[in-house]
Amino acid sequence: MTRQQVLDLYFLDARHKLIELAAFLDRIERAEGKDDFRLKSFRAALTKLDGKKKNKAKAVLLAFSDPTIAPIAKATSKGAVGAFPK
Numbered sequence: 836m837t838r839q840q841v842l843d844l845y846f847l848d849a850r851h852k853l854i855e856l857a858a859f860l861d862r863i864e865r866a867e868g869k870d871d872f873r874l875k876s877f878r879a880a881l882t883k884l885d886g887k888k889k890n891k892a893k894a895v896l897l898a899f900s901d902p903t904i905a906p907i908a909k910a911t912s913k914g915a916v917g918a919f920p921k
Contacts, residue, residue, distance in 0.1 A: 876918035 836844070863874060876899050883894035901919040 872920040873916060873918040875921075 880895045880898035883891055883898055888894070899918045
């Protein structure tokens with residue numbers, strides 16, 4: 836597809852998602868309490884969207900990912916939390 840076709844097809848959906856992210860951040864900033872590792876990972880992922888670098892999706896995914904390669908002996912919880920507690 837051409838750039839114009841991509842914009843025509845996906846712009847409104849991307850705009851909607853961006854507004855949703857802004858609303859999420861507004862709610863977080865209004866709420867009381869401390870940041871945890873998920874918000875820190877989220878903010879790190881947001882920085883990967885700036886500029887004209889390629890492979891933004893990969894960079895965002897890596898911002899949330901566990902960079903370790905050694906397996907852990909035992910799971911510390913029952914479910915995924917979406918970010919690595921660095």
